[in-house]
Amino acid sequence: MATHPLLATTGEQTAIVEVDHVSKSFLSADGTTLPVLDDITLTLHEGEIVALLGKSGSGKSTLLRTIAGLIAPTTGEVRYRGTRLNGANPGVAMVFQSFALMPWLTVQDNVELGLQARGIGERQRRTAALNAIDAIGLDGFETAYPRELSGGMRQRVGFARALVLQPDALLMDEPFSALDVLTAENLRNELLSLWTHADFPTRCLCIVTHNIDEAVLLADRVLVLGSNPGHVKAEIPIHVPRPRDRRSPTFEAAVDQIYGILTGRDENPAAERVTTPGPLTHPLPAASVGGLAGLVEIVYAHNGQTDLPDLADELSFDVDDLLPLLDAATMLRLLEVESAQAFLTDAGRAWYTADIQTSKQLFAHHVVEHAPLVRTIVKALENSDDGTLRDDFFRDLLRRAYTTEDIEKQLTIAIDWGRYGELFDYDADIGELILTEVAAAVIPHLAAAADEPDGPHDQAGPADG
Numbered sequence: 196m197a198t199h200p201l202l203a204t205t206g207e208q209t210a211i212v213e214v215d216h217v218s219k220s221f222l223s224a225d226g227t228t229l230p231v232l233d234d235i236t237l238t239l240h241e242g243e244i245v246a247l248l249g250k251s252g253s254g255k256s257t258l259l260r261t262i263a264g265l266i267a268p269t270t271g272e273v274r275y276r277g278t279r280l281n282g283a284n285p286g287v288a289m290v291f292q293s294f295a296l297m298p299w300l301t302v303q304d305n306v307e308l309g310l311q312a313r314g315i316g317e318r319q320r321r322t323a324a325l326n327a328i329d330a331i332g333l334d335g336f337e338t339a340y341p342r343e344l345s346g347g348m349r350q351r352v353g354f355a356r357a358l359v360l361q362p363d364a365l366l367m368d369e370p371f372s373a374l375d376v377l378t379a380e381n382l383r384n385e386l387l388s389l390w391t392h393a394d395f396p397t398r399c400l401c402i403v404t405h406n407i408d409e410a411v412l413l414a415d416r417v418l419v420l421g422s423n424p425g426h427v428k429a430e431i432p433i434h435v436p437r438p439r440d441r442r443s444p445t446f447e448a449a450v451d452q453i454y455g456i457l458t459g460r461d462e463n464p465a466a467e468r469v470t471t472p473g474p475l476t477h478p479l480p481a482a483s484v485g486g487l488a489g490l491v492e493i494v495y496a497h498n499g500q501t502d503l504p505d506l507a508d509e510l511s512f513d514v515d516d517l518l519p520l521l522d523a524a525t526m527l528r529l530l531e532v533e534s535a536q537a538f539l540t541d542a543g544r545a546w547y548t549a550d551i552q553t554s555k556q557l558f559a560h561h562v563v564e565h566a567p568l569v570r571t572i573v574k575a576l577e578n579s580d581d582g583t584l585r586d587d588f589f590r591d592l593l594r595r596a597y598t599t600e601d602i603e604k605q606l607t608i609a610i611d612w613g614r615y616g617e618l619f620d621y622d623a624d625i626g627e628l629i630l631t632e633v634a635a636a637v638i639p640h641l642a643a644a645a646d647e648p649d650g651p652h653d654q655a656g657p658a659d660g
C-alpha cells in the first residue's frame with residue numbers, strides 16, 4: 196500500500212539529497228571542540244522513506260538539520276539534486292517534534308507563513324494553504340489558534356505548514372513522539388496514505404526517530420546511528436510487505452535485527468578508537484540506581500535471560516527508555532547483551548540476591564571499577580586534603596567534552612550512583628562532595644586492580660582526558 200508510485204513504476208533510484216563525508220563539531224562549554232557527527236555519508240532517493248534511528252545524543256537531529264541546510268557541516272558537503280548547499284536546502288521542509296507553531300497566528304496564517312517567506316502572493320497563498328489544510332484533515336479549523344487545538348491537531352498544522360511548500364523531501368524530527376499512542380498511529384497512517392497518492396508532490400520522506408517499531412513500520416530503509424560521535428552504524432533495508440503488520444514474523448525479525456544492532460557493540464566507531472575509558476570519552480548512561488535494579492530484577496525473574504523487544508513491549512517502553520538502562524547495566528557488568536537478548540551476569544545475580552548492605556558494597560565496587568566519572572570523583576576526593584571537593588571542580592573537568600546541560604546530567608548520575616554505593620556524600624546546599632569511609636575501603640582494592648596487567652584502566656585522575 197505505501198510503496199511510492201515512483202518506485203513501483205521505474206524501480207530506479209534518483210538521488211535527491213546527498214550527504215558526503217559530513218562531520219560536525221560544536222564548541223563545548225569551555226571552547227574546545229565537541230565532535231557530534233563523524234564522517235557521515237548517505238543518500239536520500241526519490242520514492243523512499245528513510246528512517247534515521249539512534250540513541251539519544253547520537254546526532255540524529257544535528258544530521259537532519261545539516262540535511263536541511265540549517266547547520267553547516269564542519270567538513271564534507273551536502274548536495275541537493277547535485278548542487279552543493281550553501282545555506283538552507285531549497286528542496287526540503289521540516290516537521291518538528293514540538294510542532295513549533297506561532298501561538299499568535301491562526302492555523303491558516305501558520306500554514307501560509309512559509310509561502311509568505313517565499314514571496315508568494317496572497318491569493319495563491321490562501322488557496323495553497325486551504326488545500327494543505329484540507330489534505331491533512333484540518334478542514335474547519337482554519338481560524339483556530341494553536342492553543343485551541345489538541346496535540347494531534349497541532350501536529351497536523353505542522354505537517355500542513357511543511358507540505359504546503361511542496362517539498363521534494365520532507366524531513367521529520369520525531370514528529371509523533373509528543374503525541375499519545377493512538378493519535379500518533381492515526382497520523383502515521385494518514386501520512387502513509389498521502390505518500391502513496393500519485394499527486395503527492397513530495398518524493399522522499401526522512402524521519403528521525405528513536406522508536407524501532409516506528410522505523411520498521413514506516414521506512415524502506417533504516418540507517419542506525421551509533422554515538423560518540425554520531426556515525427552510520429548500519430543500513431537496514433526493510434522488506435516487510437505493506438501494509439505492515441506488527442505481529443508478522445518478518446516485522447518482528449526486522450525489529451529484532453535492529454535491536455541487536457542498536458544494543459550491540461560498535462564495530463568501528465571513533466569511540467572504540469579510544470582504548471582507555473575515561474569520563475570524557477565514556478559518558479555515564481542516563482540511568483538511576485532504582486531503574487537499574489528494576490531492570491536486573493526483571494531479567495532475574497525471566498530466569499536470567501530475556502528478549503529485549505519483548506521486554507520493551509511488556510513494559511510499554513520506548514527504546515530510549517530502555518537503552519540507557521541497558522547501557523548502564525552492561526557498563527557495570529550486571530548484564531550482557533547479545534543479539535537483542537539480555538543475560539544476567541554472575542555479578543548481576545550476586546548484586547540482586549545480596550542483602551541490602553552487601554548489595555551496596557558490591558555496587559560501590561562495580562561503579563568504581565567500571566563507571567569512569569564515579570572513579571574519577573572518588574580518586575580526586577581521595578587526593579584532596581580533607582576528602583572534600585566542590586562540584587564545580589568536576590564541572591570544570593567535564594567542560595572539555597560536554598555541553599552545560601550534559602555536564603549537569605553526568606554529575607547527577609555520578610552522584611546518584613556514588614551515593615547509593617556510599618562512596619561519597621553530597622551536600623547540595625554548598626555543592627560539596629565528601630568522601631566516605633566505604634570509599635577508603637574500596638580504594639586499596641582499586642589500586643591493586645589497576646596494577647594488574649589486565650586490571651581496570653586507570654586514567655581517572657582529575658586532570659585526565
Ligand SMILES: Nc1ncnc2c1ncn2[C@@H]1O[C@H](COP(=O)(O)OP(=O)(O)OP(=O)(O)O)[C@@H](O)[C@H]1O
Pocket residue numbers: 221222229231249250251252253254255256257258405598601
Ligand atoms: N548547537 C549545539 N551546540 C553544542 N552542542 C550541541 C548543539 N546541538 C547539539 N549538540 C550536542 O550534540 C549531541 C547530539 O545532539 P542531537 O540533538 O543531534 O542528538 P539526537 O540523537 O537527536 O538526540 P535526541 O534523541 O536526544 O534528540 C548532543 O551531545 C548535544 O548536546
